[in-house]
Amino acid sequence: MKLREGLAVALGGALGTLARVGADEALVGITYGAHLATLTVNVLGAFGLAFVVAHGAPRLSPALRAGISVGFFGSYTTFSAISLLVITSNTVEAIGYLALTFGLGIAAAFLGWKWGTSVRTQTVADA
Secondary structure, three states: OOHHHHHHHHHHHHHHHHHHHHHHHHOOOOOOHHHHHHHHHHHHHHHHHHHHHHHHOOOOOHHHHHHHHHHHHHHHOOHHHHHHHHHOOOHHHHHHHHHHHHHHHHHHHHHHHHHHHHHHHHHHHHO
């Protein structure tokens, strides 16, 4: 990895972390707040990453692409939080949460990809 890409990943990671902490803080005190925050960031992250890859990747510099995808979305979303929430929940809640997380995450990624490719296609057609 080149220095510029490494710095972009570090900056994107810092911004993604701040966004993640903001989501957690916004839902403190709400029943299932940690679950909702994790679900929200993972679904939005799946959508955002798919959109950026589908729409922006061809036009983004390698540094910006790495900063957004690996940096921002890598630190914003989290598998470790899902794992912790699952092992500390009862079995029914854990299964439901996993199904909801993966179902919505895959749906969001699909929608982000479709929207990103349609915007890219429109942009190319308009040029």
